[in-house]
Amino acid sequence: GAGVSxxxxxxxxxxxxxxxxxxxxxxxxxxxxxxxxxxxxxLEFLIYFQGNSAPDKSGLPSDRxxxxxxxxxxxxxxxxxxxxxxxxxxxxxxxSATGELFFGEGSRLTVL
Amino acid sequence: GxxxxxxxxxxxxxxxxxxxxxxxxxxxxxxxxxxKQDPGEGPVLLIALYKAGxxxxxxxxxxxxxxxxxxxxLNISASIPSDVGIYFCAGRTSGSRLTFGEGTQLTVNP
Numbered sequence: 001g002a003g004v005s006x007x008x009x010x011x012x013x014x015x016x017x018x019x020x021x022x023x024x025x026x027x028x029x030x031x032x033x034x035x036x037x038x039x040x041x042x043l044e045f046l047i048y049f050q051g052n053s054a055p056d057k058s059g060l061p062s063d064r065x066x067x068x069x070x071x072x073x074x075x076x077x078x079x080x081x082x083x084x085x086x087x088x089x090x091x092x093x094x095x096s097a098t099g100e101l102f103f104g105e106g107s108r109l110t111v112l
Numbered sequence: 113g114x115x116x117x118x119x120x121x122x123x124x125x126x127x128x129x130x131x132x133x134x135x136x137x138x139x140x141x142x143x144x145x146x147x148k149q150d151p152g153e154g155p156v157l158l159i160a161l162y163k164a165g166x167x168x169x170x171x172x173x174x175x176x177x178x179x180x181x182x183x184x185x186l187n188i189s190a191s192i193p194s195d196v197g198i199y200f201c202a203g204r205t206s207g208s209r210l211t212f213g214e215g216t217q218l219t220v221n222p
Protein backbone atom coordinates (compact mmCIF):
# COMPACT_ATOMS: atom_id res chain seq x y z
CA GLY A 1 0.00 0.00 0.00
CA ALA A 2 0.94 3.66 -0.17
CA GLY A 3 1.17 4.22 3.57
CA VAL A 4 2.17 2.50 6.79
CA SER A 5 -0.34 -0.19 7.66
CA UNK A 6 -0.94 -1.49 11.17
CA UNK A 7 -3.06 -4.36 12.44
CA UNK A 8 -5.16 -4.95 14.35
CA UNK A 9 -6.59 -1.45 14.65
CA UNK A 10 -8.18 -2.43 17.97
CA UNK A 11 -7.34 -5.23 20.36
CA UNK A 12 -9.03 -6.05 23.64
CA UNK A 13 -7.33 -8.70 25.73
CA UNK A 14 -7.35 -10.08 29.22
CA UNK A 15 -4.59 -9.41 31.68
CA UNK A 16 -1.87 -12.03 31.39
CA UNK A 17 -2.44 -12.85 27.72
CA UNK A 18 0.17 -12.27 25.03
CA UNK A 19 -0.53 -9.91 22.13
CA UNK A 20 1.15 -9.39 18.80
CA UNK A 21 0.88 -6.16 16.80
CA UNK A 22 1.90 -5.94 13.16
CA UNK A 23 3.32 -3.13 11.05
CA UNK A 24 3.76 -3.02 7.28
CA UNK A 25 6.05 -0.08 6.49
CA UNK A 26 6.17 1.94 3.30
CA UNK A 27 8.00 -0.05 0.64
CA UNK A 28 11.67 0.88 0.44
CA UNK A 29 11.83 2.57 3.84
CA UNK A 30 14.92 1.40 5.68
CA UNK A 31 14.00 2.66 9.15
CA UNK A 32 11.07 1.57 11.32
CA UNK A 33 10.00 2.86 14.72
CA UNK A 34 7.52 1.72 17.34
CA UNK A 35 6.01 4.21 19.79
CA UNK A 36 3.52 3.93 22.62
CA UNK A 37 1.02 6.70 23.29
CA UNK A 38 -1.11 6.71 26.39
CA UNK A 39 -4.32 8.72 26.43
CA UNK A 40 -3.56 12.43 26.33
CA UNK A 41 0.18 11.84 26.40
CA UNK A 42 3.10 12.24 24.01
CA LEU A 43 4.96 9.67 21.93
CA GLU A 44 6.99 7.21 24.00
CA PHE A 45 9.81 5.69 21.95
CA LEU A 46 10.01 1.90 22.16
CA ILE A 47 12.33 0.51 19.49
CA TYR A 48 14.08 1.58 16.27
CA PHE A 49 15.19 -0.61 13.35
CA GLN A 50 17.58 0.76 10.72
CA GLY A 51 18.47 -1.51 7.83
CA ASN A 52 20.57 -4.47 8.94
CA SER A 53 21.97 -2.69 12.00
CA ALA A 54 21.26 -3.96 15.49
CA PRO A 55 17.96 -2.42 16.66
CA ASP A 56 17.90 0.32 19.27
CA LYS A 57 15.84 -1.29 22.01
CA SER A 58 16.54 1.37 24.62
CA GLY A 59 12.87 2.39 24.90
CA LEU A 60 11.36 -0.99 25.65
CA PRO A 61 9.82 -0.64 29.14
CA SER A 62 10.33 -4.24 30.28
CA ASP A 63 11.42 -7.67 29.12
CA ARG A 64 7.76 -8.44 28.39
CA UNK A 65 8.13 -6.28 25.29
CA UNK A 66 9.97 -7.45 22.18
CA UNK A 67 9.95 -6.62 18.49
CA UNK A 68 11.25 -8.18 15.34
CA UNK A 69 11.71 -7.03 11.80
CA UNK A 70 12.59 -9.16 8.83
CA UNK A 71 14.89 -7.25 6.51
CA UNK A 72 13.21 -4.02 5.46
CA UNK A 73 9.68 -5.38 5.61
CA UNK A 74 7.09 -6.28 8.21
CA UNK A 75 7.67 -5.76 11.93
CA UNK A 76 5.84 -7.32 14.86
CA UNK A 77 5.69 -5.96 18.39
CA UNK A 78 4.96 -8.62 21.00
CA UNK A 79 3.80 -7.95 24.54
CA UNK A 80 3.84 -10.96 26.82
CA UNK A 81 1.75 -11.37 29.95
CA UNK A 82 -0.07 -8.10 29.34
CA UNK A 83 -0.84 -5.76 32.23
CA UNK A 84 -3.49 -3.07 32.49
CA UNK A 85 -0.74 -0.44 32.33
CA UNK A 86 0.05 -1.67 28.80
CA UNK A 87 -3.25 -0.20 27.56
CA UNK A 88 -2.35 2.44 24.98
CA UNK A 89 -2.15 3.15 21.29
CA UNK A 90 0.91 1.57 19.68
CA UNK A 91 2.13 3.54 16.68
CA UNK A 92 4.47 2.33 13.99
CA UNK A 93 6.33 4.64 11.64
CA UNK A 94 8.76 4.17 8.79
CA UNK A 95 11.36 6.49 7.41
CA SER A 96 12.91 7.26 4.08
CA ALA A 97 16.63 7.91 3.75
CA THR A 98 15.95 11.63 4.26
CA GLY A 99 14.51 10.94 7.69
CA GLU A 100 10.92 12.02 7.10
CA LEU A 101 8.86 9.73 9.28
CA PHE A 102 5.42 8.51 8.22
CA PHE A 103 3.06 7.02 10.77
CA GLY A 104 0.41 4.35 10.64
CA GLU A 105 -3.01 4.80 12.23
CA GLY A 106 -1.99 2.86 15.31
CA SER A 107 -3.18 -0.22 17.16
CA ARG A 108 -5.32 0.54 20.20
CA LEU A 109 -4.69 -2.02 22.94
CA THR A 110 -7.03 -2.40 25.89
CA VAL A 111 -6.06 -4.80 28.65
CA LEU A 112 -8.95 -5.72 30.93
CA GLY B 113 19.93 10.56 25.05
CA UNK B 114 18.92 13.68 23.17
CA UNK B 115 16.39 15.92 24.88
CA UNK B 116 13.77 18.08 23.19
CA UNK B 117 11.83 20.71 25.11
CA UNK B 118 8.60 21.74 23.41
CA UNK B 119 6.51 24.67 24.57
CA UNK B 120 3.92 25.59 25.38
CA UNK B 121 2.39 22.36 26.58
CA UNK B 122 -1.10 23.59 25.69
CA UNK B 123 -2.73 26.62 24.10
CA UNK B 124 -6.30 27.90 24.08
CA UNK B 125 -6.95 30.53 21.41
CA UNK B 126 -9.78 32.20 19.54
CA UNK B 127 -10.43 31.48 15.88
CA UNK B 128 -8.49 33.90 13.71
CA UNK B 129 -5.60 34.33 16.11
CA UNK B 130 -2.02 33.47 15.23
CA UNK B 131 -0.19 30.72 17.11
CA UNK B 132 3.48 30.09 17.80
CA UNK B 133 5.15 27.09 19.39
CA UNK B 134 8.78 26.10 19.62
CA UNK B 135 11.26 23.38 20.42
CA UNK B 136 14.75 23.57 21.83
CA UNK B 137 17.35 20.86 21.96
CA UNK B 138 20.43 20.09 24.00
CA UNK B 139 22.03 18.75 20.82
CA UNK B 140 22.69 20.11 17.36
CA UNK B 141 20.24 18.70 14.84
CA UNK B 142 20.49 18.52 11.07
CA UNK B 143 16.79 17.81 10.53
CA UNK B 144 13.69 19.28 12.16
CA UNK B 145 10.22 17.94 11.48
CA UNK B 146 6.81 19.20 12.59
CA UNK B 147 3.80 16.89 12.89
CA LYS B 148 0.11 17.27 13.71
CA GLN B 149 -1.98 14.55 15.32
CA ASP B 150 -5.77 14.56 15.13
CA PRO B 151 -7.74 12.55 17.70
CA GLY B 152 -7.68 8.81 16.97
CA GLU B 153 -5.14 9.09 14.19
CA GLY B 154 -1.41 8.85 13.72
CA PRO B 155 0.71 12.01 13.46
CA VAL B 156 0.94 13.56 10.00
CA LEU B 157 4.01 15.38 8.71
CA LEU B 158 3.44 19.12 8.21
CA ILE B 159 6.85 20.59 7.43
CA ALA B 160 10.41 19.25 7.10
CA LEU B 161 13.50 21.45 7.59
CA TYR B 162 17.03 20.46 6.61
CA LYS B 163 19.18 23.61 6.72
CA ALA B 164 20.04 26.05 9.48
CA GLY B 165 18.14 29.30 8.98
CA UNK B 166 15.67 27.67 6.58
CA UNK B 167 12.17 29.15 6.66
CA UNK B 168 9.48 27.01 5.06
CA UNK B 169 5.76 27.60 4.60
CA UNK B 170 2.89 25.22 3.99
CA UNK B 171 -0.30 27.22 3.58
CA UNK B 172 -0.96 29.04 6.86
CA UNK B 173 1.91 27.18 8.54
CA UNK B 174 5.46 28.51 8.71
CA UNK B 175 8.40 26.78 10.36
CA UNK B 176 12.03 27.78 10.82
CA UNK B 177 15.23 25.86 11.49
CA UNK B 178 17.15 27.92 14.04
CA UNK B 179 20.57 29.31 13.18
CA UNK B 180 22.13 27.56 16.17
CA UNK B 181 20.61 24.27 14.91
CA UNK B 182 19.30 23.70 18.42
CA UNK B 183 15.82 25.11 17.98
CA UNK B 184 12.85 25.39 15.68
CA UNK B 185 9.50 27.14 15.75
CA LEU B 186 6.14 26.62 14.09
CA ASN B 187 3.69 29.44 13.44
CA ILE B 188 0.05 29.06 12.43
CA SER B 189 -1.61 32.16 11.07
CA ALA B 190 -5.33 32.96 11.18
CA SER B 191 -6.24 29.80 13.08
CA ILE B 192 -9.41 27.88 12.25
CA PRO B 193 -11.29 25.21 14.25
CA SER B 194 -9.75 22.33 12.27
CA ASP B 195 -6.29 23.37 13.51
CA VAL B 196 -7.21 21.68 16.80
CA GLY B 197 -4.90 18.81 17.66
CA ILE B 198 -1.53 17.94 19.10
CA TYR B 199 1.55 19.36 17.39
CA PHE B 200 4.88 17.56 17.75
CA CYS B 201 8.35 18.66 16.83
CA ALA B 202 11.03 16.08 16.06
CA GLY B 203 14.73 16.35 15.38
CA ARG B 204 17.63 14.17 14.47
CA THR B 205 21.36 14.27 13.95
CA SER B 206 22.99 12.40 11.11
CA GLY B 207 22.93 8.66 11.64
CA SER B 208 20.72 8.79 14.70
CA ARG B 209 17.06 8.17 15.29
CA LEU B 210 14.41 10.87 15.54
CA THR B 211 13.65 12.39 18.92
CA PHE B 212 10.18 13.84 19.56
CA GLY B 213 9.06 16.70 21.75
CA GLU B 214 6.27 16.24 24.29
CA GLY B 215 3.70 17.93 22.08
CA THR B 216 1.60 21.10 22.17
CA GLN B 217 -2.16 20.62 22.57
CA LEU B 218 -3.94 23.32 20.59
CA THR B 219 -7.58 24.24 21.21
CA VAL B 220 -9.28 26.77 18.94
CA ASN B 221 -12.52 28.34 20.12
CA PRO B 222 -14.92 29.36 17.34
